[in-house]
Amino acid sequence: MKIEMQNISKSFGSNKVLEGIDLLIKSGEVHALMGENGAGKSTLMNILTGLFPASGGEIVIDGKQKRFSNPQAAEVFGISFIHQEMNTWPDLTVLENLFLGREIKNKFGILDNKAMRKKAAYAFEQLGVTIDLDAVIGKLSVGQQQMVEIAKSFLSDLKILIMDEPTAALTERETERLFKVIEGLKASGVGIVYISHRMEEIFKITDCVTVMRDGLVIDTKKTSETNVDELVRKMVGREISDYYPEKTAQIGDVVFEVENLSGERFKDVSFQVKSGEILAFAGLMGAGRTEVMRAIFGIDKLQSGVIKINGQVKSINSPADAIHQGIGFLTENRKEEGLVLDFSIRENITLPSNYDFVKRGIFDEKTSLEFVERLSERLKVKATDVNQTVGSLSGGNQQKVVLAKWIGIAPKVLILDEPTRGVDVGAKREIYQLINELAERGVPIIMVSSDLPEVLGVSDRIAVMHEGKIAGILDKSEASQEKIMQLATVN
Structure with a gap:
C-alpha cells in the first residue's frame, strides 16, 4: 500500500494547525514522524484515519483518492492508529475492550466468546505478553493497558499501523519485544508510522524520518543520513547544546522522610530527601515505584509506616491531607488523574489552590487570573488563552498545565511520576529547567522515571526498586545504567 497525503491543511476556527503538508507512507517501511508537541503530528494522522476532515488537500491511496468517514472505516480498510492516550473503557475486561464494536458472533447472533478468546490469545502471543483476558482493564498497569491497545491492531487485516509514543509506558523488556514485532510486521509488508x-x-528501528514544526513539514530524509543534533535543530528551530541543564542547587538538610512504609504492592520502604535534592526512583514496571508515591499522597491506603516533613510525623489519609501538608503529586496518568479535560487551563491550575484566592468569603478573580497567566507564561504553555479547555491541548502542553498546578501550591515536597512521558525534546528541557529552579528554591523533589538517561541526567541520587522493595540507593557519581538494571532485576 502507498499513501500520499498531498497539500493537507487544517484549521480549527481561526487557528491554522497544518499548512501544505505532503507525506508519503509506504508498505514495508518504518517512517518516523517527529516534532515538538503541537507541531501537528497527531492531527495529521487523525485526518488520515478520518477522525478530523481536512480543510484542504487530498489523500491518495494506491493511485486513488480516498477519504475515511471515521476511524472505524480506516480500520476496516487496514489502517490502525494506536494513540498516545489509552482509548480504553476502564470498567470493562480486557476481552471486552479488545472486541468492543467488533464482536464476533455465531450464526445465531450470539457472542462467540471461544472465537474471541482464541483470536485475542493469538494477538498477545504475537506480542509475547501474558495478560488475563478476564481482568478489568482499569486495574492493569499503564504499560499493560498500552499492550492491550497494541494488541487491538492485530485483530484486523493490518496494512498500515500508526503508533503514537507506543513505548512511553513500557518497560525495557516490553519495548524490546515491541521492536521485534515491528520488524516482523515490516518484513510482512506492513507500513508503520512511528x-x-x-x-x-x-535511529534503532526507522527507515526514514519526517520532521514537523508549527504545522509544516521541515524535512524528510533517510534515518541513516541524519543525526540527533540535526533532528533536534529542525524540530525546535534552534540548537540545544545540552539536553540536561546543569544543576546548581545547594543540597541542605533532610526535609522529607519515610520509614518502613508498607502497602499492597510494596514493603518496608524507607528513604530521605533533602532540601534542593532530586531523588529519582528507577525500576521495572510493576516494581512498586508508583504505588509508593500514591500511598504517600493518600490515594492508596498505607498498611504501616511513618511519613515525616521537617522531622514532624504527618498523618495523610487522602490527597486533601497531602495537599494541606504541602505535598504536590504529578501523576503518571495525566489524562485520568492529573487533569479535568473539560475544564479550562485556568480552572485546572487553580484546582488545588482555589482557597488561597478567597478573601473575606469572596473569590478574587483578578488575582487568580494574574497567577494563572504568570504560571502559563513561565511554563510556555501553548494555547490561545488560559480559558482554552485542557482537553484541546497537545500532550506536552497538558503536562505543563499539571506541573503548573503543583508549582502553584508552593510545595514543601514535589513528587513527579514520569514527568516527561510523551513530551518532545524541547519541552523536556524546559521541564528539566523548571525542576532545577524548584530545587534551587530548596524544594525536595522525588522523580519516578523509566527513562534511564533522564534518571542519570537529572537526579542527585537514585533509589532502585525491585519487587516492592528498595534494592539500593546510588549516588549520581557512582550510578550507571548497568548498575541500575542490575539492582532492578536481581534479588
Whole structure:
C-alpha cells in the first residue's frame, strides 16, 4: 500500500494547525514522524484515519483518492492508529475492550466468546505478553493497558499501523519485544508510522524520518543520513547544546522522610530527601515505584509506616491531607488523574489552590487570573488563552498545565511520576529547567522515571526498586545504567 497525503491543511476556527503538508507512507517501511508537541503530528494522522476532515488537500491511496468517514472505516480498510492516550473503557475486561464494536458472533447472533478468546490469545502471543483476558482493564498497569491497545491492531487485516509514543509506558523488556514485532510486521509488508520523541528508538528501528514544526513539514530524509543534533535543530528551530541543564542547587538538610512504609504492592520502604535534592526512583514496571508515591499522597491506603516533613510525623489519609501538608503529586496518568479535560487551563491550575484566592468569603478573580497567566507564561504553555479547555491541548502542553498546578501550591515536597512521558525534546528541557529552579528554591523533589538517561541526567541520587522493595540507593557519581538494571532485576 502507498499513501500520499498531498497539500493537507487544517484549521480549527481561526487557528491554522497544518499548512501544505505532503507525506508519503509506504508498505514495508518504518517512517518516523517527529516534532515538538503541537507541531501537528497527531492531527495529521487523525485526518488520515478520518477522525478530523481536512480543510484542504487530498489523500491518495494506491493511485486513488480516498477519504475515511471515521476511524472505524480506516480500520476496516487496514489502517490502525494506536494513540498516545489509552482509548480504553476502564470498567470493562480486557476481552471486552479488545472486541468492543467488533464482536464476533455465531450464526445465531450470539457472542462467540471461544472465537474471541482464541483470536485475542493469538494477538498477545504475537506480542509475547501474558495478560488475563478476564481482568478489568482499569486495574492493569499503564504499560499493560498500552499492550492491550497494541494488541487491538492485530485483530484486523493490518496494512498500515500508526503508533503514537507506543513505548512511553513500557518497560525495557516490553519495548524490546515491541521492536521485534515491528520488524516482523515490516518484513510482512506492513507500513508503520512511528511517532516518538525518543531519539534512540528513531535511529534503532526507522527507515526514514519526517520532521514537523508549527504545522509544516521541515524535512524528510533517510534515518541513516541524519543525526540527533540535526533532528533536534529542525524540530525546535534552534540548537540545544545540552539536553540536561546543569544543576546548581545547594543540597541542605533532610526535609522529607519515610520509614518502613508498607502497602499492597510494596514493603518496608524507607528513604530521605533533602532540601534542593532530586531523588529519582528507577525500576521495572510493576516494581512498586508508583504505588509508593500514591500511598504517600493518600490515594492508596498505607498498611504501616511513618511519613515525616521537617522531622514532624504527618498523618495523610487522602490527597486533601497531602495537599494541606504541602505535598504536590504529578501523576503518571495525566489524562485520568492529573487533569479535568473539560475544564479550562485556568480552572485546572487553580484546582488545588482555589482557597488561597478567597478573601473575606469572596473569590478574587483578578488575582487568580494574574497567577494563572504568570504560571502559563513561565511554563510556555501553548494555547490561545488560559480559558482554552485542557482537553484541546497537545500532550506536552497538558503536562505543563499539571506541573503548573503543583508549582502553584508552593510545595514543601514535589513528587513527579514520569514527568516527561510523551513530551518532545524541547519541552523536556524546559521541564528539566523548571525542576532545577524548584530545587534551587530548596524544594525536595522525588522523580519516578523509566527513562534511564533522564534518571542519570537529572537526579542527585537514585533509589532502585525491585519487587516492592528498595534494592539500593546510588549516588549520581557512582550510578550507571548497568548498575541500575542490575539492582532492578536481581534479588
